[in-house]
Amino acid sequence: MEILLIEWFGNSLRNYLIAFVITLASVTVMRISRKIIMARLRSLADTTTTKLDDLAADLVKSTRSWFILGISCYIGTKSLQLPQTSNEVIRILVLFISIVQVATWSNELINHILHQYTQHTVEDEGNRKNTVAILGLTSRIVLWTILLLLALDNLGIEITGLITGLGIGGIAIALAVQNILSDLLAYISIMMDRPFVIGDFIVVDEFTGVVERIGLKTTRLRSLSGELLIFSNNDLLSSRMRNYKDREQRRVLFSIGVTYDTPADSLASIPIIIRDILETQENVQFDRAHLKSFGSFSIDFEIVYYVTTADYLIYMDVQQNVNLQIVRAFEKSGIEFAFPTQTVHLNSSAS
Numbered sequence: 001m002e003i004l005l006i007e008w009f010g011n012s013l014r015n016y017l018i019a020f021v022i023t024l025a026s027v028t029v030m031r032i033s034r035k036i037i038m039a040r041l042r043s044l045a046d047t048t049t050t051k052l053d054d055l056a057a058d059l060v061k062s063t064r065s066w067f068i069l070g071i072s073c074y075i076g077t078k079s080l081q082l083p084q085t086s087n088e089v090i091r092i093l094v095l096f097i098s099i100v101q102v103a104t105w106s107n108e109l110i111n112h113i114l115h116q117y118t119q120h121t122v123e124d125e126g127n128r129k130n131t132v133a134i135l136g137l138t139s140r141i142v143l144w145t146i147l148l149l150l151a152l153d154n155l156g157i158e159i160t161g162l163i164t165g166l167g168i169g170g171i172a173i174a175l176a177v178q179n180i181l182s183d184l185l186a187y188i189s190i191m192m193d194r195p196f197v198i199g200d201f202i203v204v205d206e207f208t209g210v211v212e213r214i215g216l217k218t219t220r221l222r223s224l225s226g227e228l229l230i231f232s233n234n235d236l237l238s239s240r241m242r243n244y245k246d247r248e249q250r251r252v253l254f255s256i257g258v259t260y261d262t263p264a265d266s267l268a269s270i271p272i273i274i275r276d277i278l279e280t281q282e283n284v285q286f287d288r289a290h291l292k293s294f295g296s297f298s299i300d301f302e303i304v305y306y307v308t309t310a311d312y313l314i315y316m317d318v319q320q321n322v323n324l325q326i327v328r329a330f331e332k333s334g335i336e337f338a339f340p341t342q343t344v345h346l347n348s349s350a351s
Helices: 013-046 051-059 066-075 083-123 126-152 160-176 177-192 235-240 264-279 312-333
Strands: 199-202 207-214 220-224 228-232 241-243 250-258 285-292 301-307
Touching: 013 051, 013 066, 013 228, 051 083, 066 083, 083 301, 160 177, 177 207, 177 235, 207 228, 220 235, 228 235, 250 264, 264 285, 264 301, 301 312
Parallel strands: none
Antiparallel strands: 199 207, 199 241, 207 220, 220 228, 250 301, 285 301
């Protein structure tokens, strides 16, 4: 057919039809492949516990139709004889849609990593969203900066000066907002490292309280007396801190003193009495009880035991029960507690 031999812009109509068929075939094959792969990955994800197949399915799903069309058109134009200018324009367009598609895939990957990580490290839902938002924004800024620089470099634009300018500008901005950035980075550190979480009872220097809120710039504690204590995140992490929530047990060490006129047999029975009392208590692990020293007005015993729970109320109840039972046992055995006394011996001789 002679009509197929008619040429426009250096290519016959037949060549244009071939390019169109190649483009259409490429679009069809890519779209069908995407659908099949996505279905296979979804069915695999339903039978496994790993999240990698879910990620792969999301990445395949995020492959855009305009990307498939652009790549297919690029493949189709390879069968045509086009001017250098046209080839360069097509190359730039393909580069642009490829960069945008890579950014889309990277965005899915960033979201997946952040959600999986914060799911296991950040308990509070509000803090989890804040952490994902901050880290996601930072990651996307870095990603788009790199992709933009790559695009400019491929376009033949000198980027050395631009990179230098971005570096100097970044340093200037960081110096201007260093306090805010330090608190923000400290917030991210708290979320990732989790030295404490909401509800923990912590001691910071001479301040004590329960963590009520962890914000982007400040953390708030409710003290035992009721007032609200507000710390900047950076100052909080720079301070020495004690966290009592994860305490598994409490070590209790105390001493008692008895009078010097207590018989030796009674003195020997005191560690046994105390051990029997402690071993009958719930949530208590007896360690030791010994006659420790001879004081200025008493014979002193030292006792150590562990309360096997972090609950402060249980700890105080145990202490109270132990003290009361020691008093009753000593009354029954005729053992007297010592108290500060001074005995004056007068030696009088006949003149």
